[in-house]
Amino acid sequence: MDTKKLRVNGKRLKSTLEEMAKIGATSGGGVQRLTLSDEDQKARDLFLNWLRELDLEIVVDEMGNIFGKRKGKNNRLSPVLSGSHIDSQPRGGRFDGILGVMGALEALRTIHENSIETQRPLMIVDWTNEEGTRFSPAMLGSGVWAGKLDRDWAYDRTDIHGKKFGEELIRIGYRGERKAKRWAVQAYYELHIEQGPILEKEGKNIGIPKGIVGIYWYDIYIEGKANQVGPTPMEGRNDALCTAAEMILKVNELPAKMGGNMVATVGKIQNYPNSRNIIPDRVDFTLDIRSWDDNLAIRGWKDLQKDFGRIAKRRGCPVRIEKTWSLKPTAFDEKLVKRVGKTSQELGYSIRPMLSGAGHDAAYLSQVAPTAMIFVPSIGGRSHVEVENTRREDCEAGANVLLHCLLQSAFEV
């Protein structure tokens, strides 16, 4: 048959997403499926059932990454891989991650029911712990698989209750025997929601990221001096919270100061002793800086450090800074990126070249294999929240683009 005419089943994709969204459903219409939780386990079980219906060869590796392989004509050729992650943010949305896995499933179902025989094997994947919310850092599963993170170090990551990643992996029965070690991949495609407002605002169907911005994570610790608020004059106070407030505003002003092309955010703050009538003597906060231009990010951070130092000195509140994680900007494979754009247009979808502001498993994948991503619009640009949403037609469009990119790569010899 003429594979050009193949289209995914948008209805089926929708009902598959809805079925999956029942696992860990929250009262606000989102999902909470934290890595290696009971909900993650149930979702994995359901995913495996669906893989079995397609007669895929299933492998779970020692990081809990789940692979399903559909044979091609020549199984000595490297496979074409696609997927994303099943885990979610706390009180997160119904599309982040899971759309990329269910989209790849829908593409495989379409290929399966049309009995298409590809040259290369096709593989679907669920990467473990992309979000990094329960176990930090993010993208542990793909990071170990790609050889960028150490397996035993990953096993030792703990959640806030002190439970270890490695132990929880065993508890839910998803520590496989196969080594989590990269192999040759012909192409990796990841379908994902944009998580930003651009596609919706500009009325475009498909976002074509040329890469993922660089990400820098820091933890900031400020030390003040506690005292009863009433009898302590304003002069001579060492208020850790006021110190933090000044720094937070500097962070917020940084991107404009550096001329744009950057975002900088404080998402988390902890104040101590956090009592109404005691001057705060300790504040910890997190800092997230992202830019496609790595030099700009580095210069911005240097500038910010100077500001932090000045503020800390003036307020008599020493500051300590820890760099907790970073990811250099990732450029995707030019040929694949072009293919995603061309395929989209051939299918009649409007496209928008862009950047990915969020980290994805594709960042690690692109270090070991030709990689590209396919973005679909996020309603209101909202993500990591329960109201996160993407229209049915947009999910379908993204899956169609994925289907045809997979087919093109899978017929390459």
Place this chain on the structure above:
Amino acid sequence: MDTKKLRVNGKRLKSTLEEMAKIGATSGGGVQRLTLSDEDQKARDLFLNWLRELDLEIVVDEMGNIFGKRKGKNNRLSPVLSGSHIDSQPRGGRFDGILGVMGALEALRTIHENSIETQRPLMIVDWTNEEGTRFSPAMLGSGVWAGKLDRDWAYDRTDIHGKKFGEELIRIGYRGERKAKRWAVQAYYELHIEQGPILEKEGKNIGIPKGIVGIYWYDIYIEGKANQVGPTPMEGRNDALCTAAEMILKVNELPAKMGGNMVATVGKIQNYPNSRNIIPDRVDFTLDIRSWDDNLAIRGWKDLQKDFGRIAKRRGCPVRIEKTWSLKPTAFDEKLVKRVGKTSQELGYSIRPMLSGAGHDAAYLSQVAPTAMIFVPSIGGRSHVEVENTRREDCEAGANVLLHCLLQSAFEV
């Protein structure tokens, strides 16, 4: 005997304070004796034992306020009352509150062992829940006793675990039968640490507050819009934490802007969802404004509200404000205040007229009886912290002033 020559036993006062500080002792050298906790119960039991040694008539009222009465020659005359509170801040100090109770106990011990017969009865008191940290608001026991707060409303106050004040009072066995209802008091004296830096800085022995500043408590709620930090441009963000940071700095600048004679503090802040890579969509913080000049406090707050409104509008983050508690400035009884000063000087102590920046049970007492306070220096001005400290000689000096003020009032007919 000539009561003029009476002096308290500084050594005994010190060892009494040390004995009491063992109950709820913290690793950092402070105490944690939260209202109606097991530690509060133990401290009350010990206090009662000490009262019994002095053959006092003991009454526990329905608010758990503990009174010990020493008869005078004419027991139809209204009594002279002194005390403070046994409860402490979380990880608080060894002097705040308890010094006033143990100081009064030491004065009574001195009077007892010298077999002084006063005209009027003398009474010692421990007021329940002065701190207001476990159950808000502060000064519940004296407030109900003075007729300014409702008993059943007080019983319904809950701690963060949902436990009710009334139930916890029964649990520790300190809900008495006597009504918590004010009676005629000839004079109320409260010995307390300054909780500020002035006495130490100026090398004075005794602080003579002419009253307690007015206190206004507000809760501020800011609503933002959550989003993944990476793909969300800086423009168009509704960041609740940045909004709060601007407001916190306005609070910090307010006293200087209003020309001094005021303190304004944000002590507590809660950020949501408080995740490293999500733009905060809700921040709650507390505001505490204090001034002796009530008009200034009111004008300052109006000014601040305008600033809050402007900031909220500009950042697209609606703000909601709740007034949670307030206390008008309290002027102490002029005659008693003069007596505290004169008595201190006669005893050879240097004095410093001042204001109390912190609320005390004396605020409610002064609304129903002639009231004065006696302040002793806080080392480094530190209070509500584990390192809170006052020199032995200063504790002794304060107790001597209290002793002689009590005697003067108790011989009045």
